[in-house]
Amino acid sequence: MKETEKQILLAATKLFSENGYANTSTKKIADAAGVNELTIFRQFKSKSNLLQAVIHHHAFEGYIVDKIAHLITNDVKKDIEIFTHTYYLFLKNNIKMYLIQVRETDDTSKRFTNTIDYTAFMKKYFQQKKEEGTFVGDPNLISTSIVSMVMGIFTLKVYAPEIYHDTDYHDLMNIFIENLIKLYTK
Structure with missing residues (x-):
């Protein structure tokens, strides 16, 4: 450059x-x-x-899909944990990029995000696992749920930290992950 x-x-x-x-x-x-x-x-x-x-x-960790593609184990249970925790760390390590995207609400700026590609990557992954018979959920619903949950926790941690002052975000995510695994894996 x-x-x-x-x-x-x-x-x-x-x-x-x-x-x-x-x-x-x-x-x-x-x-x-x-x-x-x-x-x-x-x-x-x-x-x-x-x-x-x-x-x-200029994102601290680069393009999230490239990063996550190297971490996938093909064990659905482990990969749900990887999807969740990696996305949270990505947001945390790219706080400036997050703040830029949160402040922008016009049509032009909405499309500039790693999150859309990340969700599509997870959807494709879960669709493949569904075809293999190791996953029984709706790939789109689960991918969107993971992103929504992580983004929600991260957003509240940034803008309303008093909500989590006595709660570890890892505990919240781990409960969510455990429930996903129980409901949607074989």
Whole structure:
């Protein structure tokens, strides 16, 4: 990655996470990066492409599907634990990316997320396990449930930490995992 591109991504990450996508102009990003605004458009073509680049290339752990693909054991019980805990750690380690996405509610910014791809990856995994006969649940429902549960715990931990002041999030996730395993695996 070129030094100029790196400077732009760093500046955009900082400003998007602090001010949100809509409240951050390419002019502000250019000033913070020490480049001309035209340079941003030469490098990324649009502000939305820059946001996508920030989310995919500047995330602490990179692209979550690539990470999870190497951890899968093909044991459904173990893999449900991996899906759940890996996603939580991904959110925790990418708090700036999370804050950018939470602040954005317009149609353009909603599509810039690892979560959509992660859910699709899990759905495909559970569909395969269902075809093999080791999983009996609805792949879409279970994938969406895992993401919703983890995102809910993480969101409350970030925005309302007093809710979990005497509860370990691992305990909450482990109860959820145990129930999924009992209900949907053979």
